[in-house]
Amino acid sequence: xxxxxxxxxxxxxxxxxxxxxxxxxxxxxxxxxxxxxxxxxxxxxxxxxxxxxxxxxxxxxxxxxxxxxxxxxxxxxxxxxxxxxxxxxxxxxxxxxxxxxxxxxxxxx
Numbered sequence: 750x751x752x753x754x755x756x757x758x759x760x761x762x763x764x765x766x767x768x769x770x771x772x773x774x775x776x777x778x779x780x781x782x783x784x785x786x787x788x789x790x791x792x793x794x795x796x797x798x799x800x801x802x803x804x805x806x807x808x809x810x811x812x813x814x815x816x817x818x819x820x821x822x823x824x825x826x827x828x829x830x831x832x833x834x835x836x837x838x839x840x841x842x843x844x845x846x847x848x849x850x851x852x853x854x855x856x857x858x
Contacts, residue, residue, distance in 0.1 A: 791830070791837035795850050797858055799827055799842040806831045806838065818842070826850050 796802035799818055807815040814832040821828055825848035831838040843851035 789836050791839050793839040793841055795841045795853050795857075797842075797854050799829060799840060802840050802842075803829050803831075806840070812838075820844060 794802075803815050803818070806812045810831075810833075812831045812833055814830075816830045818827045818829050822844055825844045827842040827844055829840040829842075831840065841850050843854065845851070
């Protein structure tokens with residue numbers, strides 16, 4: 750019984766819920782400075798395996814350019830930049846166990 754009742758109520762609610770969500774989001778962002786940022790420079794992605802990530806972006810995603818890995822010990826990372834036409838992806842890999850990226854990957858992997 751509950752199943753059939755649920756199936757009749759959900760479709761009737763779906764339209765108004767979508768409309769309300771759209772309205773709330775629209776009101777929240779109107780005039781917000783965050784929406785006036787302009788061109789995106791790059792997005793950083795922490796990766797557990799730099800070689801696999803670089804290969805993925807180069808061969809699977811067919812990125813325009815994938816740089817060589819560059820050690821940045823002062824920041825505790827290795828970096829690779831992936832160029833994708835109008836923006837870049839920065840791949841970050843830990844440079845040693847004390848790297849902040851190592852901690853991030855340990856918590857989120």
